Amino acid sequence: MQETRLDTARIRLARQVIDPIFLDTPLYRCEALEPQLGCSVSIKLETANPVRSFKARGTEVVASLLADRGSRAVVCASAGNLGQALAWSGRGRGLDVTVVASRFATVAKLDRIRALGAGLELVDGDHEMARERAAAVAQRDGIRLVEDSLDIETCEGAATIGLELVDARPSFDTVLIALGGGALATGVGHVMKALAPEVEVICVQPQGAPAMTLSWRRRRVVTTDSTDTIADGVAGRLPIPAVLDDLLLTADDAVLVREESIIAGMRMLHDHAGLVVEPSAALGIAAILEDRDRFAGRHIVTIVCGSNVDADAYRRWIGAAGLHRS
CATH class of the missing domain: 3.40.50.1100 (Rossmann fold)
Structure with a gap:
């Protein structure tokens, strides 16, 4: 191929x-x-x-690499499932996880992100606006941005x-x-x-x-x-x-x-x-x-x-x- x-x-x-x-x-x-x-x-x-989805297969790899490199903070945009997965994987490795999501995302997903200990920032727009905000947070704070599918x-x-x-x-x-x-x-x-x-x-x-x-x-x-x-x-x-x-x-x-x-x-x-x-x-x-x-x-x-x-x-x-x- x-x-x-x-x-x-x-x-x-x-x-x-x-x-x-x-x-x-x-x-x-x-x-x-x-x-x-x-x-x-x-x-x-x-x-x-x-986390009730496949997403943690990827966030486990991301979080493992970050922990090995001594990183302690990470941010992502999520419609809900990636955020839960990164929160779960990051929590087990001592990472400070921030998730940016749309205010209109599924409430059950947002509640679970909070329950897993991640910081949650909501934007008044769709997922693409959340992606823009997550990138801005990463640049402002000098932390790793996890971009689903691109990473x-x-x-x-x-x-x-x-x-x-x-x-x-x-x-x-x-x-x-x-x-x-x-x-x-x-x-x-x-x-x-x-x-x-x-x-x-x-x-x-x-x-x-x-x-x-x-x-x-x-x-x-x-x-x-x-x-x-x-x-x-x-x-x-x-x-x-x-x-x-x-x-x-x-x-x-x-x-x-x-x-x-x-x-x-x-x-x-x-x-x-x-x-x-x-x-x-x-x-x-x-x-x-x-x-x-x-x-x-x-x-x-x-x-x-x-x-x-x-x-x-x-x-x-x-x-x-x-x-x-x-």
């Missing part, structure tokens, strides 16, 4: 510094989903850990998921990956292309936050003025050029899905897999729902990437009746 910024040897080394609690997550075939989807479906479950450690930490998927081969032929900033997609995609190139790598993004997908399709950075999606974890407007360059080498396709399909995917994962997930984690199921013919007869792996969701919003999305069905 052509070279990305990622390195397979470094990805293998990353496993040695990531707390084992985030590694070797469950991967299992979920036959209960299959009659409605028309294909074999396996779930890679990245929610059964202290290679976040991508290579996420890529350890790919190593675990490769170990399970050859049972699946397609992997569906939520696409936001790109750390998960480029990380897992790099490993697939390097070690299992026959596996099709398909990225999935909401129609209401299409910037990275449009950029992938046009092979150049495409920005949007706003986002409109319940999938807050992937709601970026300004793709990072270096990450797009990697994505162009690691993704076979990038698709957009409707909000109603995301909600239907969340409901299916609840009703048939017993999983409470945030909208970003249902993107893979949404992609199958929207194009059953494409995936018919295949064995799909979908990465369930997070479960930090506001309880009231979740009830509205999947419906009170759905919560009580047996």
Whole structure:
């Protein structure tokens, strides 16, 4: 394969510094989903850990490097999951963590960031404004800025998921990956292309936050003025050029899905897999729902990437009746 910024040897080394609690997550075939989807479906479950998302795989690598170098302070912008993960990883290594987030971020995510001991600064804007503010704080205070997807450690930490998927081969032929900033997609995609190139790598993004997908399709950075999606974890407007360059080498396709399909995917994962997930984690199921013919007869792996969701919003999305069905 052509070279990305990622390195397979470094990805293998990353496993040695990531707390084992985030590694070797469950991967299992979920036959209960299959009659409605028309294909074999396996779930890679990245929610059964202290921060309920895959993000700590990357922040464990970042925090380990910072601690080794004697750094004591770090700041990041986050829609919620990265902030929780950095707070958890930093707390265990004596780092002073500051998280900048939108005032409109999911309350449950913000509460958890505070509970993990990080400082939290809120901005009156979206995630891109939080990124700008985090950069300003880092420059003002002379501390490390962690930029999700741009910092290679976040991508290579996420890529350890790919190593675990490769170990399970050859049972699946397609992997569906939520696409936001790109750390998960480029990380897992790099490993697939390097070690299992026959596996099709398909990225999935909401129609209401299409910037990275449009950029992938046009092979150049495409920005949007706003986002409109319940999938807050992937709601970026300004793709990072270096990450797009990697994505162009690691993704076979990038698709957009409707909000109603995301909600239907969340409901299916609840009703048939017993999983409470945030909208970003249902993107893979949404992609199958929207194009059953494409995936018919295949064995799909979908990465369930997070479960930090506001309880009231979740009830509205999947419906009170759905919560009580047996």
